[in-house]
Amino acid sequence: MDQLTAVWEWFMMESTWRGSGIDPGILVRVYEHMSMSLQAVALAALLVLPIGLYIGHTRRWEFAAISIGNFGRALPSFGILGITFFITTALDVPGILGFWATFTALFLLAIPPILTNTYVGIKGVDADTIEAARGMGMTEREILTRLEIPLAAPLIVAGIRLATVQVVATATLGAVVAWGGLGRYIVDGLARGNDVLLLGGAILVALLAIVTEVAFGVLERIAAPRLTSQKKRVVAGSRSGQLGPAA
Template sequence: MSIFEEVVRWFLDPAHWDGTFGIPNRLWEHVQMSFLATLTAAVLALPVGVLLGHYGRFGNLAINVSNVGRALPSFGILVLAVPLFGIGAAPAFIALVALAIPPIVTNSYVGMRDVDPELKEAARGLGMREHVALLRVEMPVALPVIMAGIRTDGVQVVATATLAAVVAWGGLGRFIVDGFAQRDDVQIFAGAILVAALAMVAELALAGLQWLATPRPMRASMRWFSRPGRTDELVLQGG
């Protein structure tokens, strides 16, 4: 029997759909953890990035924080959280939030910084106070860029949450990590399919949110799957 047939059988086995170790519970754990970690990171990081971008201060810091963040190996940060916070959900959650903060700071900074200055002046000219202009003019204009950052981040969190199985937390990564330990290729492959599928669904769902946050005329240039790489030169300023 080929590995593919065995994987199909694995998915058809009712035992894999039941209880703590079943697919529905692992999926729910994964979704819940990723959602809460992304939300927490956004709540912590957005005010910082938005205000730095609004006042145009500490630009280098706001941009380089994500360059530094990228140098941190997520696997290492997850494991580091174990001696600090024990094993299970707590270290996983804290590590995921910590890893998710830098890109949101950078993106919300860039989004706010790039708001057309004439638009800001027009808001003042209309008699808007600073906080009103910030909330009703600048933030809506910056929203597509901010959402693009949260989208990239959310997908990254789903990916890193997979690794959290290594620090004795659940989620879909359990199938893979347990499969490694038991040398169970079928479970490894099935787990990988589940994880890849969830990551793609997350990308599409967050793309949907980004689409909603983007004004109609700008929607045409949106993509359902963001493209790898980084073609702006932000990254070059680090060196």
């Protein structure tokens, strides 16, 4: 219990939040953590969403989408980080040590869930509905933008949520390759045998991950208000299969 009191006292110090000396403080660490994570997911989404839409709509390259999804599930995130760390140091990539290694690893990790969910969501749109739309004279472009994307929106958003939660979790490991973020407290706590830093960092990282998850839950409800109707609820239930690996 003494430890918890010490952690509480650590959280109560202003320098813990605002930083002192070379320690930038929790606020800066949270900012680093989130801006890195969100940028990695945003870049991945920007690149991968069009590909997922294309594969889902045309049903071409389906095998590639499925393979990337499975591959991403089996690949250890820690291993990806190791490889990107080595490559960035071998190439002497400029910038803060570990920044690009972490960013690249997170970017790569964000790809499979977004791709899989976008492709599955678009592909899952009822074939009869599309047939009817085509019969009504809608162009392929209209079918995609006015029918398939809105209907697949809940799944697509779920994919982005999955990617974001995984990326926020994995960003913690960035501290192992000398980058910052909230993982810094855990890695430093480990290295120095400082349980206060270790526990404080663990609390912060866990809270950030849970807040991200909850925030996306709210976002999903906003993105898909129709989900509240009874019929759609069945659709939502079937999404429970979309659980990704923990990171």
